[in-house]
Amino acid sequence: MDKAKTNGCSLDPASVNPRTTTIYPKPFDAPLQGRAKRTLGDPLGLKQFGVNLVTLAPGAWSSQRHWHHEEDEFIFVLEGQVTLVTDQGEEVLKPGLAAGFPAGKADGHHLINRSKKPVTYLEVGTRAADEVAEYSDIDLVARKEDGRFMFTCKNGEPYK
Amino acid sequence: MDKAKTNGCSLDPASVNPRTTTIYPKPFDAPLQGRAKRTLGDPLGLKQFGVNLVTLAPGAWSSQRHWHHEEDEFIFVLEGQVTLVTDQGEEVLKPGLAAGFPAGKADGHHLINRSKKPVTYLEVGTRAADEVAEYSDIDLVARKEDGRFMFTCKNGEPYK
Numbered sequence: 001m002d003k004a005k006t007n008g009c010s011l012d013p014a015s016v017n018p019r020t021t022t023i024y025p026k027p028f029d030a031p032l033q034g035r036a037k038r039t040l041g042d043p044l045g046l047k048q049f050g051v052n053l054v055t056l057a058p059g060a061w062s063s064q065r066h067w068h069h070e071e072d073e074f075i076f077v078l079e080g081q082v083t084l085v086t087d088q089g090e091e092v093l094k095p096g097l098a099a100g101f102p103a104g105k106a107d108g109h110h111l112i113n114r115s116k117k118p119v120t121y122l123e124v125g126t127r128a129a130d131e132v133a134e135y136s137d138i139d140l141v142a143r144k145e146d147g148r149f150m151f152t153c154k155n156g157e158p159y160k
Numbered sequence: 161m162d163k164a165k166t167n168g169c170s171l172d173p174a175s176v177n178p179r180t181t182t183i184y185p186k187p188f189d190a191p192l193q194g195r196a197k198r199t200l201g202d203p204l205g206l207k208q209f210g211v212n213l214v215t216l217a218p219g220a221w222s223s224q225r226h227w228h229h230e231e232d233e234f235i236f237v238l239e240g241q242v243t244l245v246t247d248q249g250e251e252v253l254k255p256g257l258a259a260g261f262p263a264g265k266a267d268g269h270h271l272i273n274r275s276k277k278p279v280t281y282l283e284v285g286t287r288a289a290d291e292v293a294e295y296s297d298i299d300l301v302a303r304k305e306d307g308r309f310m311f312t313c314k315n316g317e318p319y320k
Contacts, residue, residue, distance in 0.1 A: 010251055011259065044262070088169075100200070100205060103208065124211070124284050
């Protein structure tokens with residue numbers, strides 16, 4: 001049971017239970033151990049974009065490296081230092097720095113906490129009903145239809 | 161000339177020139193003196209939602225109190241204390257607290273810095289091509305058509 005209280009229009013993220021699970025099939029879920037997401041947009045009634053407050057323990061990844069066909073993404077670092085990995089290489093992002101990943105830009109990204117302290121950042125992503133996410137480094141494609149995700153290999157066969 | 165540098169996918173907000181103007185007609189622009197917005201989403205190539213880093217000097221307002229027909233809005237307080245005003249009254253938001261304003265919820269909101277120190281927060285809003293914003297406390301309606309705003313009185317006559 002989620003304890004989120006909206007108190008009208010406001011929300012204390014500390015009142016939201018963190019989610020530590022992922023829908024990635026094994027073994028692609030392993031690097032995400034140590035990731036905790038607090039959903040902020042949903043308890044506030046927002047539907048057009050999602051907002052999460054994310055904490056990565058040392059060593060944890062935000063996701064597998066990916067890019068979205070339909071959805072813009074944005075992140076803003078609040079605490080700690082996190083490494084952004086894209087086709088251009090690696091860059092360390094400190095608190096107060098932002099990054100953005102426009103829909104359709106075929107440059108996979110993810111965040112890795114290579115530091116010894118937890119990292120906290122805000123992430124915002126558009127909510128498209130239908131979506132394709134392509135993964136840069138692994139044989140996986142995610143397809144969202146009517147809001148539900150399914151995974152396939154890059155040749156279109158179901159991931160087993 | 162905007163100095164924003166994206167360096168691939170990342171952005172230092174300090175490299176973005178703050179915007180201190182507003183499109184409100186006089187005298188409704190006056191309370192916004194002391195508001196500075198740094199646009200983060202646009203220089204990162206995001207189109208589906210806007211992201212601004214906003215600073216309010218003591219006494220400054222975020223906007224006239226309003227609600228949107230089509231666009232979700234979200235804010236997250238980074239520094240200082242800001243007062244959220246809605247139909248429910250006033251609430252002081254501290255760093256780390258969030259607020260959200262779903263599209264179509266007819267409860268006008270704005271933020272006022274009633275403290276003696278600057279306030280900084282992130283704001284996120286969907287980009288709808290067509291939009292109506294209704295103002296709670298003044299005789300003003302904003303209509304956006306194909307991305308351009310115009311203001312009318314509540315009876316539909318042009319604002320003079």
